[in-house]
Amino acid sequence: MQNTARQGFHDMSLPYEEVTDGQFAIDAASSFRFIAASGRRRGDIEGPCPRCAGHMVESLIAGGYRGAERGHAPAPDRDSESDETLVCLCDADHPGRPADRPRGCGAYWNLKIIRERPA
Ligand SMILES: [Zn+2]
Numbered sequence: 081m082q083n084t085a086r087q088g089f090h091d092m093s094l095p096y097e098e099v100t101d102g103q104f105a106i107d108a109a110s111s112f113r114f115i116a117a118s119g120r121r122r123g124d125i126e127g128p129c130p131r132c133a134g135h136m137v138e139s140l141i142a143g144g145y146r147g148a149e150r151g152h153a154p155a156p157d158r159d160s161e162s163d164e165t166l167v168c169l170c171d172a173d174h175p176g177r178p179a180d181r182p183r184g185c186g187a188y189w190n191l192k193i194i195r196e197r198p199a
């Protein structure tokens with residue numbers, strides 16, 4: 081997988097397991113980046129899965145992304161915030177993955193998505 085080299089080793093031998101960990105959200109908040117789609121108020125976020133390190137991209141409904149703040153109350157001056165549950169969408173065939181799960185290693189975590197006011 082050439083596209084994951086910059087982020088380190090993609091551990092494709094990890095068995096599929098539906099797990100989460102507080103550290104997943106913290107790692108993803110610092111390593112994922114938001115990609116604004118031009119001309120539309122939406123975009124994608126991309127980064128390495130915090131469990132297997134496989135590269136993944138997830139579409140978001142609206143622009144504005146800050147990161148994860150687990151257990152933190154939304155700031156009152158924000159338009160809206162929501163916790164989005166992300167699941168690993170890497171393209172490796174992790175051992176033991178159920179047939180109805182086409183992608184990923186099973187890891188999931190929350191990111192706090194902030195929708196900013198239009199300028
Ligand atoms: Zn993964």
Ligand SMILES: [Zn+2]
Nearest residue numbers: 132134170172
């Ligand atoms: Zn993976």
